[in-house]
Amino acid sequence: MITIALSKGRIFEETLPLLAAAGIVPSEAPESTRKLIIGTNQPDVQLIIVRASDVPTYVQYGAADIGVAGKDVLIEHGGQGLYQPLDLEIAKCQLMVAVQNGFDYEGAVKQGARLRIATKYTEQAKEHFASKGVYVDLIKLYGSMELAPLVGLADAIVDLVSTGGTLKANNLVAVEHIRDISSRLVINQSALKLKHERLQPMLDAFNATVASRHA
Ligand code: ATP
Ligand code: MG
Numbered sequence: 286m287i288t289i290a291l292s293k294g295r296i297f298e299e300t301l302p303l304l305a306a307a308g309i310v311p312s313e314a315p316e317s318t319r320k321l322i323i324g325t326n327q328p329d330v331q332l333i334i335v336r337a338s339d340v341p342t343y344v345q346y347g348a349a350d351i352g353v354a355g356k357d358v359l360i361e362h363g364g365q366g367l368y369q370p371l372d373l374e375i376a377k378c379q380l381m382v383a384v385q386n387g388f389d390y391e392g393a394v395k396q397g398a399r400l401r402i403a404t405k406y407t408e409q410a411k412e413h414f415a416s417k418g419v420y421v422d423l424i425k426l427y428g429s430m431e432l433a434p435l436v437g438l439a440d441a442i443v444d445l446v447s448t449g450g451t452l453k454a455n456n457l458v459a460v461e462h463i464r465d466i467s468s469r470l471v472i473n474q475s476a477l478k479l480k481h482e483r484l485q486p487m488l489d490a491f492n493a494t495v496a497s498r499h500a
Contacts, residue, residue, distance in 0.1 A: 287483055290344055290352030291315075292337035296468055299375035300353050302494055307490035316437040340423070341367060341471060349387045350476035350484065356466045357445060361408050368472040370488065376468040378447040380409060382461035390441065390460040394419055403433035404443035413463050431455040436437070 289304075291297050293315045304310070310326045320338070323332040335343055340354040345366035353363065353375055354362075382402075384390045393400060394417070403424040404410045408487045414421045424439055431451055433439040445466060446452060446459055470491060477484060 287327075287351070287480065287487075288349040289330065289332050290335055290340045290349035291332055292340060292353075293334055294337075295332070295376045296337065296353050296355070300439050303373065303375075303491050303494050305475065306489045306494040307487040309487075338362075344473050347473045347476060350480060351470060351472045351474070351487075353447075353468050354471050355468050356464070357406060357409070359469060359471070361406060364471075366474055368474055368477055369469045369494065370472065371470040372490060373468050373470055373491065374498065376466075378445045378466050379464040380406065380443065380466055381446045381459040382413075382441050382443055382463065383431075383434075383446070383452055383459045384441045386456045388434070388440065388471045393440065396461055400439050401439045402443060403430055403439035404453060404499070406443050410443040413461075431457055433488070 290378065291300055297315055308327065309330050311332055312324045312326065313320065315323065321334050323334065325331065333343065333349055337355060338358050340352040341359055341362040343349040345351040357380060365435065380496060382390070399420045399422065401424060402410050402414070402421045403426050405426055407423050407425055410421070410423055424433070426433065430442040430444045432455070433442055434457065435455060439459070442457070443463065449459065450461060470488070472484070
Protein backbone atom coordinates (compact mmCIF):
# COMPACT_ATOMS: atom_id res chain seq x y z
CA MET A 286 0.00 0.00 0.00
CA ILE A 287 1.13 3.54 -0.79
CA THR A 288 -0.27 6.19 1.56
CA ILE A 289 -0.27 9.84 0.50
CA ALA A 290 -0.79 12.58 3.12
CA LEU A 291 -2.60 15.69 1.92
CA SER A 292 -4.40 18.61 3.54
CA LYS A 293 -7.86 19.77 2.51
CA GLY A 294 -8.34 22.89 0.46
CA ARG A 295 -5.81 24.46 -1.86
CA ILE A 296 -3.16 21.74 -1.50
CA PHE A 297 -5.64 18.93 -2.20
CA GLU A 298 -7.15 20.78 -5.18
CA GLU A 299 -3.79 21.66 -6.71
CA THR A 300 -2.38 18.15 -6.14
CA LEU A 301 -5.26 16.49 -8.05
CA PRO A 302 -3.75 17.13 -11.53
CA LEU A 303 -0.40 15.73 -10.37
CA LEU A 304 -2.07 12.58 -9.03
CA ALA A 305 -4.02 12.28 -12.28
CA ALA A 306 -0.76 12.39 -14.22
CA ALA A 307 0.35 9.39 -12.17
CA GLY A 308 -2.95 7.64 -12.95
CA ILE A 309 -4.37 8.20 -9.45
CA VAL A 310 -7.95 9.41 -9.02
CA PRO A 311 -9.44 9.75 -5.51
CA SER A 312 -12.79 8.02 -5.09
CA GLU A 313 -14.17 10.88 -2.96
CA ALA A 314 -13.51 14.56 -2.33
CA PRO A 315 -12.48 15.44 1.26
CA GLU A 316 -15.10 18.22 1.26
CA SER A 317 -17.93 15.75 0.64
CA THR A 318 -16.96 13.10 3.18
CA ARG A 319 -16.05 12.89 6.84
CA LYS A 320 -13.68 10.02 6.16
CA LEU A 321 -10.02 10.72 6.79
CA ILE A 322 -8.82 7.82 4.65
CA ILE A 323 -9.87 8.12 1.04
CA GLY A 324 -9.44 5.33 -1.49
CA THR A 325 -8.42 5.81 -5.08
CA ASN A 326 -8.92 4.03 -8.41
CA GLN A 327 -5.60 2.28 -7.64
CA PRO A 328 -6.28 -0.52 -5.13
CA ASP A 329 -2.82 -0.06 -3.58
CA VAL A 330 -2.95 3.74 -3.19
CA GLN A 331 -4.82 5.60 -0.44
CA LEU A 332 -4.95 9.22 0.66
CA ILE A 333 -5.04 10.43 4.24
CA ILE A 334 -6.43 13.87 5.00
CA VAL A 335 -4.56 15.68 7.79
CA ARG A 336 -3.94 19.24 8.97
CA ALA A 337 -1.46 21.04 6.71
CA SER A 338 1.04 21.36 9.55
CA ASP A 339 0.77 17.63 10.38
CA VAL A 340 1.73 16.35 6.90
CA PRO A 341 5.52 16.28 7.62
CA THR A 342 4.92 14.39 10.88
CA TYR A 343 2.87 11.61 9.25
CA VAL A 344 5.53 11.19 6.57
CA GLN A 345 8.47 11.45 9.01
CA TYR A 346 7.16 8.50 11.04
CA GLY A 347 6.21 6.48 7.97
CA ALA A 348 2.45 6.59 8.64
CA ALA A 349 2.34 8.06 5.13
CA ASP A 350 4.91 7.27 2.44
CA ILE A 351 4.68 10.61 0.69
CA GLY A 352 2.90 13.90 1.18
CA VAL A 353 2.55 17.47 0.01
CA ALA A 354 3.47 20.29 2.39
CA GLY A 355 4.09 24.02 2.16
CA LYS A 356 7.64 25.25 2.58
CA ASP A 357 6.29 27.32 5.51
CA VAL A 358 5.22 24.12 7.27
CA LEU A 359 8.44 22.27 6.36
CA ILE A 360 10.68 24.98 7.78
CA GLU A 361 8.71 25.04 11.06
CA HIS A 362 8.80 21.22 11.23
CA GLY A 363 12.52 20.99 10.53
CA GLY A 364 12.34 18.29 7.84
CA GLN A 365 13.82 15.40 9.90
CA GLY A 366 13.37 12.02 8.20
CA LEU A 367 12.09 13.55 4.99
CA TYR A 368 13.33 13.72 1.43
CA GLN A 369 12.13 16.87 -0.29
CA PRO A 370 13.03 16.09 -3.90
CA LEU A 371 10.57 18.27 -5.79
CA ASP A 372 9.09 21.75 -5.60
CA LEU A 373 5.58 21.17 -6.96
CA GLU A 374 5.15 24.93 -7.52
CA ILE A 375 1.58 24.84 -6.17
CA ALA A 376 -0.20 26.71 -3.34
CA LYS A 377 2.10 29.67 -3.91
CA CYS A 378 2.15 32.60 -1.51
CA GLN A 379 4.60 34.77 0.39
CA LEU A 380 5.62 34.93 4.03
CA MET A 381 5.38 38.59 5.00
CA VAL A 382 5.55 40.98 7.92
CA ALA A 383 2.38 43.08 8.13
CA VAL A 384 1.25 45.92 10.39
CA GLN A 385 -1.85 48.02 10.92
CA ASN A 386 -2.19 50.83 8.39
CA GLY A 387 -0.42 53.88 9.81
CA PHE A 388 1.99 52.02 12.10
CA ASP A 389 5.52 53.31 11.37
CA TYR A 390 7.32 49.97 11.10
CA GLU A 391 10.49 51.39 9.53
CA GLY A 392 10.66 54.04 12.22
CA ALA A 393 10.17 51.53 15.02
CA VAL A 394 12.93 49.32 13.57
CA LYS A 395 15.30 52.30 13.17
CA GLN A 396 14.70 53.41 16.75
CA GLY A 397 15.55 49.92 17.95
CA ALA A 398 12.15 49.50 19.57
CA ARG A 399 11.35 46.05 20.91
CA LEU A 400 8.53 44.74 18.73
CA ARG A 401 5.74 42.35 19.63
CA ILE A 402 5.18 39.90 16.79
CA ALA A 403 2.20 37.54 16.63
CA THR A 404 2.58 34.52 14.37
CA LYS A 405 2.05 30.83 13.77
CA TYR A 406 5.52 30.80 12.14
CA THR A 407 7.70 31.33 15.20
CA GLU A 408 10.86 29.66 13.81
CA GLN A 409 10.87 31.76 10.67
CA ALA A 410 9.94 34.94 12.52
CA LYS A 411 12.74 34.38 15.05
CA GLU A 412 15.26 33.83 12.28
CA HIS A 413 14.07 36.80 10.22
CA PHE A 414 14.24 39.35 13.02
CA ALA A 415 17.49 37.95 14.39
CA SER A 416 19.08 38.37 10.95
CA LYS A 417 17.93 42.03 10.93
CA GLY A 418 19.18 42.53 14.49
CA VAL A 419 15.68 43.49 15.67
CA TYR A 420 14.62 42.48 19.19
CA VAL A 421 11.18 40.89 19.24
CA ASP A 422 8.80 39.23 21.64
CA LEU A 423 7.08 36.44 19.77
CA ILE A 424 3.48 35.58 20.55
CA LYS A 425 2.43 32.20 19.20
CA LEU A 426 -0.99 32.08 17.54
CA TYR A 427 -2.70 29.26 15.64
CA GLY A 428 -4.82 31.30 13.23
CA SER A 429 -6.53 34.64 12.49
CA MET A 430 -3.21 36.43 12.98
CA GLU A 431 -4.66 39.51 11.26
CA LEU A 432 -6.63 40.28 14.37
CA ALA A 433 -3.62 40.68 16.68
CA PRO A 434 -2.50 44.22 15.68
CA LEU A 435 -6.11 45.46 15.61
CA VAL A 436 -6.74 44.64 19.26
CA GLY A 437 -3.29 45.57 20.59
CA LEU A 438 -1.96 42.04 21.02
CA ALA A 439 0.99 42.74 18.70
CA ASP A 440 2.74 45.49 16.72
CA ALA A 441 3.13 43.26 13.69
CA ILE A 442 2.32 39.80 12.38
CA VAL A 443 4.25 37.30 10.29
CA ASP A 444 1.79 35.53 8.01
CA LEU A 445 1.22 34.08 4.56
CA VAL A 446 -0.16 36.43 1.96
CA SER A 447 -1.41 35.48 -1.48
CA THR A 448 -3.85 38.05 -2.88
CA GLY A 449 -3.57 40.47 0.04
CA GLY A 450 -7.36 40.49 0.34
CA THR A 451 -7.42 39.43 4.00
CA LEU A 452 -4.83 42.06 4.98
CA LYS A 453 -6.78 44.75 3.17
CA ALA A 454 -10.10 43.71 4.71
CA ASN A 455 -8.51 44.11 8.14
CA ASN A 456 -6.75 47.44 7.51
CA LEU A 457 -3.28 45.87 7.48
CA VAL A 458 -0.37 46.43 5.09
CA ALA A 459 2.57 44.18 4.24
CA VAL A 460 5.85 45.90 5.09
CA GLU A 461 8.45 43.18 4.56
CA HIS A 462 8.84 40.09 2.39
CA ILE A 463 10.47 37.14 4.17
CA ARG A 464 10.31 34.42 1.51
CA ASP A 465 8.34 32.97 -1.36
CA ILE A 466 6.42 29.85 -0.40
CA SER A 467 5.22 26.92 -2.47
CA SER A 468 4.45 23.31 -1.68
CA ARG A 469 6.97 20.48 -1.94
CA LEU A 470 6.71 16.74 -2.31
CA VAL A 471 7.96 15.02 0.85
CA ILE A 472 8.94 11.36 1.01
CA ASN A 473 9.69 9.08 3.94
CA GLN A 474 13.34 8.11 3.61
CA SER A 475 12.91 4.38 4.20
CA ALA A 476 9.74 4.17 2.07
CA LEU A 477 11.73 5.54 -0.85
CA LYS A 478 14.07 2.56 -0.56
CA LEU A 479 11.56 -0.15 0.38
CA LYS A 480 8.80 0.90 -2.04
CA HIS A 481 11.06 2.29 -4.74
CA GLU A 482 9.52 0.30 -7.58
CA ARG A 483 6.01 1.58 -6.91
CA LEU A 484 7.03 5.12 -5.94
CA GLN A 485 9.53 5.98 -8.67
CA PRO A 486 6.98 6.04 -11.55
CA MET A 487 4.76 8.35 -9.46
CA LEU A 488 7.66 10.69 -8.79
CA ASP A 489 8.55 10.65 -12.50
CA ALA A 490 4.94 11.59 -13.38
CA PHE A 491 4.92 14.45 -10.84
CA ASN A 492 8.28 15.65 -12.14
CA ALA A 493 7.15 15.57 -15.77
CA THR A 494 3.95 17.47 -14.93
CA VAL A 495 5.80 20.20 -13.07
CA ALA A 496 8.38 20.46 -15.88
CA SER A 497 5.65 20.63 -18.55
CA ARG A 498 4.25 23.77 -16.87
CA HIS A 499 7.45 25.59 -17.81
CA ALA A 500 7.21 24.60 -21.48
P1 ATP B 1 -5.57 25.12 8.87
O1 ATP B 1 -6.44 25.88 7.91
O2 ATP B 1 -5.85 23.65 8.92
O3 ATP B 1 -5.42 25.77 10.19
P2 ATP B 1 -3.49 26.13 7.28
O4 ATP B 1 -4.16 27.45 7.27
O5 ATP B 1 -2.00 26.08 7.48
O6 ATP B 1 -4.09 25.14 8.32
P3 ATP B 1 -4.33 25.88 4.60
O7 ATP B 1 -5.06 27.15 4.71
O8 ATP B 1 -4.97 24.70 3.95
O9 ATP B 1 -3.82 25.35 5.99
O10 ATP B 1 -2.96 26.17 3.86
C1 ATP B 1 -2.14 25.11 3.51
C2 ATP B 1 -0.90 25.65 2.87
O11 ATP B 1 -1.24 26.39 1.72
C3 ATP B 1 -0.05 26.57 3.71
O12 ATP B 1 0.79 25.84 4.57
C4 ATP B 1 0.72 27.32 2.63
O13 ATP B 1 1.88 26.60 2.25
C5 ATP B 1 -0.26 27.35 1.46
N1 ATP B 1 -0.89 28.66 1.20
C6 ATP B 1 -0.92 29.28 0.02
N2 ATP B 1 -1.53 30.47 0.11
C7 ATP B 1 -1.92 30.60 1.37
C8 ATP B 1 -2.61 31.63 2.08
N3 ATP B 1 -3.01 32.77 1.49
N4 ATP B 1 -2.88 31.44 3.37
C9 ATP B 1 -2.50 30.28 3.99
N5 ATP B 1 -1.83 29.30 3.37
C10 ATP B 1 -1.54 29.45 2.07
MG1 MG C 1 -6.26 27.89 6.62
